[in-house]
Amino acid sequence: MKPTGLLEVTAVRPVTPRTVRVTFTDSDLADLEPWPDQQLKLLFPPPGRPVRLPAADGDVMRWYQAFLAVPENERPVMRSYTVRSRDRDTIDVDFVLHSGSAGPATAWARRAAPGDVLGRYGPDAAYRRPLSTADTLLCAGDETAIPAIATILSEVDNAVAFVEVADAAEEQPLPGEVHWLHRDGAGHGRKLVEAVRGAALPEGSVAAWLAGEASTVRAVRRHLVGERGWAKNVVEFTGYWRRSLTQDDAPTPEDLADAAEKLEDSAGWKGN
Template sequence: MASSNIVVAHADTGLITAEVVRAERISPNFVRLTIGGDDLARWRHLGFDQWFRLAMPVAGDATRFDRMSDRFDTRGYLKYLALPKATRPEIRNYTVRAFRPEAAEMDIDFVVHESSDPAHAGVAAPWATSLPIGDRVALIDQGCGYREVAGTDRVLLVGDETALPAVLGILRDLPAESTGHAIIEVPDAADRQAVTAPAGVDVQWIVRQPHARPGAQALDALRALPESAADGPVSAFIAGEQQLATGGRRHLVNERGVAKHAVDFCGYWRQS
């Protein structure tokens, strides 16, 4: 993560291993992997935008998870770096899209922008795009980023496609009496997903214009909201491309008078 005030909350469950049991290209820019296995029965399900460190087997069958730490704090990270590169998994941050405890299954959505330059394709997207059914993975639960502000049922949620699972998860698990606004920017109209949200929360989808900077239109939409959207106590969450996250927080705090502690924000990635 880049700029962020998201608190890392390590769970006592430690390292959990699973296997990719289903894989599907669900829209032009998203692949959904479903992981499962008996070890997932130990998962601490929190809902909302619960996120985790995902260790992926980019070294194929040679990848080993047994030498990883149960935590991804400084000590755990140094231990990870000391692992042999030939067997070391790659680790990235992801959000739980859905968890089904009765089946011990979890859905994870991956943004998979096509790139003509392999150097810019990253690690997770090519792996997910290969639809790697049968691959083993490992997870370290890191808690939730969204925090409800006491004394209000009003929310303000903003994200680009990388934050879509987080925003939709928060909407799904909000109290039924919640009110407010959610703004979600995606690169293609077909990337929009079904929304479960309180009736009092207005959900605005924005389809990004070709060649526009990711997150810029979502930030413009946030600035265009009526003053009443941030008038008084509100629980805000802004995530995605770095300029969207930091620019959105700056707008709410400096121009709308929202308290700093009421805005959870995270730059998931940075546009070069």
């Protein structure tokens, strides 16, 4: 499969009051093997301009350098997303419509319509991670993590999931053991951290998959490693977004520390 390409919108439909599902097609996707937590980069063109993709030769670093070389007024905005589902040459991607000032992805999703075109980089099998073989896999995240959690739950029967969303209207049908947590006006992440801290997990080996708002993910990970004594290399974690910051803002010291630990842990990541 070509590492980059153009995705054309074929359908747009609401999933919940705050989530919209967009179906894309690209003939290059037909030969791509699906896997859980399959991620790709979406490239949103500047308003009124077509998508400009740098040349791709299979080397991600050279591609990224070529991407940065595109003039700023023509360069797409790049954001990471998880494939919600696959059907031959189509993929579904869920967009959470964040409240307040809309970023480029939310603004695009609110007006998306069949025929619209985005660029993509990936999905790339080089970033595929093995699923846990532990007796219990703890999944925890917010609404931005639902697509990945859904694909993980469809593949395993040893998972316990905690998902924090705005309210009951944001729940989605998911397989397996899922504990829904409703903020109902409470601070983002508070109920998720409290629920994981209070969770009584089955006996046996454990592993965790965590994603969502970065500071919340950090708090849950600290609890598992620092308070429960879990080994760092059984906790896979990703901060999808940051409060009051975008992916274009400079990384905070906490972000840099997380990145360093992820690099360290990736060498010894265990799926058990």
